[in-house]
Amino acid sequence: MEEYIAKVLISREELAKRVAELGAEITRDYAGKNLLVLGILKGAVPFMSDLIREIRLPLAYDFMALSSYGASTQSSGVVRILKDLERSVEDVHILITEDIVDTGLTLNYLIANLKARNPLSVKVATLLDKAGRRKVEVSPDYNCFSIPDEFVVGYGLDFNEEYRNLPYIGVLKPEAYKSI
Ligand SMILES: O=P(O)(O)OC[C@H]1O[C@H](OP(=O)(O)OP(=O)(O)O)[C@H](O)[C@@H]1O
Numbered sequence: 001m002e003e004y005i006a007k008v009l010i011s012r013e014e015l016a017k018r019v020a021e022l023g024a025e026i027t028r029d030y031a032g033k034n035l036l037v038l039g040i041l042k043g044a045v046p047f048m049s050d051l052i053r054e055i056r057l058p059l060a061y062d063f064m065a066l067s068s069y070g071a072s073t074q075s076s077g078v079v080r081i082l083k084d085l086e087r088s089v090e091d092v093h094i095l096i097t098e099d100i101v102d103t104g105l106t107l108n109y110l111i112a113n114l115k116a117r118n119p120l121s122v123k124v125a126t127l128l129d130k131a132g133r134r135k136v137e138v139s140p141d142y143n144c145f146s147i148p149d150e151f152v153v154g155y156g157l158d159f160n161e162e163y164r165n166l167p168y169i170g171v172l173k174p175e176a177y178k179s180i
Pocket residue numbers: 040041042043044066067068075098099100101102103104105106107157158
């Protein structure tokens with residue numbers, strides 16, 4: 001699997017350190033609040049799983065699965081909900097966890113959709129922010145790492161469903177794209 005990794009962008013140790021810092025910040029900000037951590041399947045799973053164990057507060061967590069509409073590889077901004085929340089959110093502060101904010105189209109849709117359900121608040125924690133690719137104005141409230149416009153994999157991020165289980169964030173070699 002790792003023969004296709006050109007370089008390690010963020011090491012396992014750097015990930016753990018930064019996720020712990022973010023967890024401490026969220027612990028301070030949400031003390032005394034009814035917190036629902038929302039994981040966006042599938043990429044957010046490793047980040048969310050590590051982050052919730054660094055948040056030293058009572059919390060609930062749930063998941064949503066979203067899909068960009070249509071067969072195009074270019075996201076259209078129209079998003080379908082494949083799996084929704086299990087209960088109403090009017091009494092909770094929602095913290096969305098994402099692996100990456102890229103064009104921002106997914107998050108833009110999701111925030112509007114959640115706000116329409118009248119939660120106490122909606123904020124976003126992302127592992128990676130690729131701000132150079134933004135198509136809509138959306139900025140995460142918490143971000144672990146800002147990254148350049150390179151296609152990254154690992155720690156939840158996939159290429160064609162592979163590489164999600166790498167324990168670090170890596171950049172793919174061009175051969176990886178050509179081999180499929
Ligand atoms: O800012 P955007 O351009 O909208 O891109 C970001 C979204 O794309 C990825 O999800 P993907 O659809 O690949 O699903 P996955 O998490 O199952 O890999 C990622 O996990 C974000 O949800």
